[in-house]
Amino acid sequence: MKNILRLSTGGLILAGASFFVMGDSAIGYSTIGGSLNLGQRDFRVYDNFSGSPANNNTTNHSNWPGYTGAELAIWKGGAEWNSRAHGDGSGDGAQSVVGSGGANMTFFWEGMASGIGGSNDNIVSSISGSSGGVLAYCETPINDGWRIRFYGDAWSWQDGPGTVNSGMDIQGVACHELGHSLGLGHSTAGGSPTMNAYISGTGSGQRSIASDDIAGLKSIYSARDSNMPWIDNVAVSGNTVTISGGGFSASTNRVWIMNDLLDGGNSGGAHETVADVPSSNGTSLTFQLPASGWESGCIAVKRTTGGTYGNLSESHPFDASGGGGGGGNDTANLTANTYTPNIGTGITFSWTNAPASAAYNLVYSFTDRSPFFNTYNGLVGSGTNTAWGTGSLYRIVPNRAAGRTVFIECQYIAGGVVYDTNTIRLDVP
Ligand SMILES: [Zn+2]
Known part of the structure; x- marks a missing residue:
């Protein structure tokens, strides 16, 4: 049985402030016990956020190659805890440097997942419904992995990338929840640290971890070694x-x-x-x-x-x-509704963050030719993306695919530039 830690919105924040009479310099962090095992430093997103504000940032940034929307917001929320600045630290409208943890701990971003995963698969996703003011939660204990869910229906989730002024900020809440996944509990320090149990406003202020959060992180993983690579x-x-x-x-x-x-x-x-x-x-x-x-x-x-x-x-x-x-920017995201399709049944491929209104080729190969399929065994289909840079294709799995492993990628040309997606692997029974 997993425990969960919840983050709630305002309301009680004033009561908390008057109850805990502390100066801003007071140590307020807490820990939940344990630390992530060495093999658990990876994290991923299953982007099932509904509502366009959660995925309407389609502008790529050179410091964060290949990801936009909710995925990018959550990537930055994790990278904020890292030992050192991510690249030159740029690319966030609400803070000057992303990567402020200063401890012997760095998350490794693994991009997309194909589902919400189990409670130890280190995947961030949305869950339908609501729970009395709760924004999101992290399933613990964390040493062997964790899972984070955002209540998707209860709030208008926003992907930024600049400061969010209405709705709720995915990145700020992700930074808080990922703090739990590192072993931090809630903080009672002044100055609204990221790990405060309550947030006011949109949560943008929680994107940047505070000195109390950093002190808590260092208490678990120690300060960054001078010889850390x-x-x-x-x-x-x-x-x-x-x-x-x-x-x-x-x-x-x-x-x-x-x-x-x-x-x-x-x-x-x-x-x-x-x-x-x-x-x-x-x-x-x-x-x-x-x-x-x-x-x-x-x-x-x-x-x-x-x-x-x-x-x-x-x-x-x-x-x-x-x-x-030969390419492989992987700026578009390809998923399927199943990865083990039976012959004679339908499969739907879907993609997002692709060039608007561009022609697409969905191609397949019997060997993994990622990150870019210069050659392939054939076409699954062709067509034109929507004006929003999305697309989907439904196909019946042919008999000749029986027992095969098939690798699939979608390719586009827009303005003379070739774009492509991640690769998906189908294991056909
Ligand atoms: Zn929390």
Whole structure:
């Protein structure tokens, strides 16, 4: 049985303030017990938020490649807790730097999931209904994983990306709930820390963690080690990637890159790992991109095979759309209503965040050619996106697919530029 921690809106905030007479400098954080296991630093979103304000930000930002809408808001909410700034820290209208945790802890963003997952799958999603003023909750204990749900029907959820002035801010509430997933309880400190049990207004103010939140995080994971690896720059030329930074080991570095593949496992896949990358003077790594399985989004360096929290760098933006794999910007998001379709039954493919009114080709391959299918075995179908950059296609699964694993991607051309989606994997019984 999982416990849950709830975040509620205003109303009681004044009563709380008058009851706890504390100065702004008072330590108010609390912990719920435990810390995330080393294998639980990943997080994902199943974007089932309804209502266009939750997904009407369609502007890409170079510091956050490949994601917009609710996914981007939640990615930034997690990255705020990371050990160091995400890239140059830019891309949020409500704070100057994203990535303020300063502890031996960094989330690794894994993009989309194909469902809400179980209570230990580290997926953020929406749940229908409402619960008396509660905005969202996190299922604990967290050491072996967690799950976060937003009450989707009760509030007008907003994806920003600037400060949200009406409705409720997905990013601020995500930052709070992800604080629970790290092991933090509610705070009684003054100054409205992110982990306050109540928020007033839209929640935009909770996007930026406060000194009390940081103190709580450090009490669980310790302050950032001075020799924790870090990334200053990532350069991509063709299939060659060079990471500049510091704290790298001589020969046993492992590079984590976001996984491209969405299957029926809810997990969204584990990150792609490039193992045993040697460094030059501990400050530079050069490696070749794997042939498949990764996507643009984020990247991190872990300096050894085993280890402690302090062995993983902060996450850094990674955009190989101009180089490796012949494309693969993965800016559009492809899902299916099932990932294990029976022959003779229908399957619906859906995509969002694609170029408006552009022609699409939904293609399939019997081998994984992610992040971009330069070649493929055939077309599932073609057509034109809606004016909102969405689309869907219904098909009956043909007999010849029986027993096969099929990889599918959607491709578009708009303004002379090729765009594509993540890859989905179908396992046909
Ligand atoms: Zn809470």
